[in-house]
Amino acid sequence: MAAVTPYTCGLDAAADVIGGKWKPRILWALHHGPRRFGELRKEVSGVTEKMLIQQLRELESRDIVHREVFHQVPPKVEYSLTTLGESLNVALAPLDQWGADHLTEIEATRPC
Amino acid sequence: MAAVTPYTCGLDAAADVIGGKWKPRILWALHHGPRRFGELRKEVSGVTEKMLIQQLRELESRDIVHREVFHQVPPKVEYSLTTLGESLNVALAPLDQWGADHLTEIEATRPC
DNA sequence: TCAGGTACTCACCAAAAGGTAAGTAAGGAG
DNA sequence: CTCCTTACTTACCTTTTGGTGAGTACCTGA
Numbered sequence: 464m465a466a467v468t469p470y471t472c473g474l475d476a477a478a479d480v481i482g483g484k485w486k487p488r489i490l491w492a493l494h495h496g497p498r499r500f501g502e503l504r505k506e507v508s509g510v511t512e513k514m515l516i517q518q519l520r521e522l523e524s525r526d527i528v529h530r531e532v533f534h535q536v537p538p539k540v541e542y543s544l545t546t547l548g549e550s551l552n553v554a555l556a557p558l559d560q561w562g563a564d565h566l567t568e569i570e571a572t573r574p575c
Numbered sequence: 576m577a578a579v580t581p582y583t584c585g586l587d588a589a590a591d592v593i594g595g596k597w598k599p600r601i602l603w604a605l606h607h608g609p610r611r612f613g614e615l616r617k618e619v620s621g622v623t624e625k626m627l628i629q630q631l632r633e634l635e636s637r638d639i640v641h642r643e644v645f646h647q648v649p650p651k652v653e654y655s656l657t658t659l660g661e662s663l664n665v666a667l668a669p670l671d672q673w674g675a676d677h678l679t680e681i682e683a684t685r686p687c
Numbered sequence: 688t689c690a691g692g693t694a695c696t697c698a699c700c701a702a703a704a705g706g707t708a709a710g711t712a713a714g715g716a717g
Numbered sequence: 718c719t720c721c722t723t724a725c726t727t728a729c730c731t732t733t734t735g736g737t738g739a740g741t742a743c744c745t746g747a
Contacts, residue, residue, distance in 0.1 A: 468682060471620070473674030474599045474667060476681045480674075484705070487586045500724055508583070511706065516725065525684045536714040537723040547677065554673035555586060561666035562585030562592075565659065569588045570580060572637045596735070612694055623736065628695065648744035649693040 485510050485518045497543035597622050597630045609655035
């Protein structure tokens with residue numbers, strides 16, 4: 464019998480979902496409520512439009528974020544967390560806390 | 576005033592530590608106690624020697640895992656979690672749980 | 688003398704991820 | 718008729734990450 468899942472544990476699966484340079488920051492930004500594309504671009508500083516869209520699309524296809532288009536000119540698109548996305552953020556909270564708690568150590572051992 | 580930290584939140588810092596294709600699985604394998612290099616190679620199925628060492632070295636430099644050499648022939652090296660590593664694993668537990676809980680959805684929306 | 692077992696180490700290559708810069712669409716304002 | 722805003726989209730390039738396969742060091746036991 465071959466493995467039914469490509470993942471070896473839940474952590475493995477979760478890592479697949481939040482993997483990518485900008486996803487944690489996007490998730491964190493959306494934690495405070497729906498955001499427009501342009502707002503996210505500002506809040507997630509350093510991200511380019513291409514990367515932001517790419518990551519949002521991936522999160523959308525994973526049903527982590529919801530995309531709502533308002534048919535206006537100029538266009539308006541709002542991104543928000545789905546129920547699944549909110550539960551993911553809840554699971555992410557302890558990790559965020561860990562990172563905050565050990566920020567000094569983490570920075571001290573940062574490569575380069 | 577420039578930012579003092581390269582990280583924008585704890586999650587960002589944590590992601591930097593656990594980033595890499597094999598780190599979550601290595602961490603999970605070490606959760607059950609110290610492991611020799613050869614044991615990890617078997618438990619983390621699919622990993623090559625080069626990648627395993629590389630990731631272990633990174634975790635070691637971040638003070639997440641401890642490396643202990645036994646001066647024998649043939650050589651024996653044991654890897655185990657440090658206190659920091661254990662606390663990281665604790666923070667990772669909810670994420671693992673989330674992944675396990677939503678395995679079906681995650682698989683269903685997997686690209687390719 | 689030589690194979691065996693363990694933990695690496697290295698040179699080289701392939702693939703994936705990320706970055707840059709320019710362009711598109713749509714309609715309202717001037 | 719042109720500019721403005723917003724949210725993308727595309728082509729192309731660079732960087733990072735991961736993979737392959739071979740080689741090394743060490744002592745032991747046959």
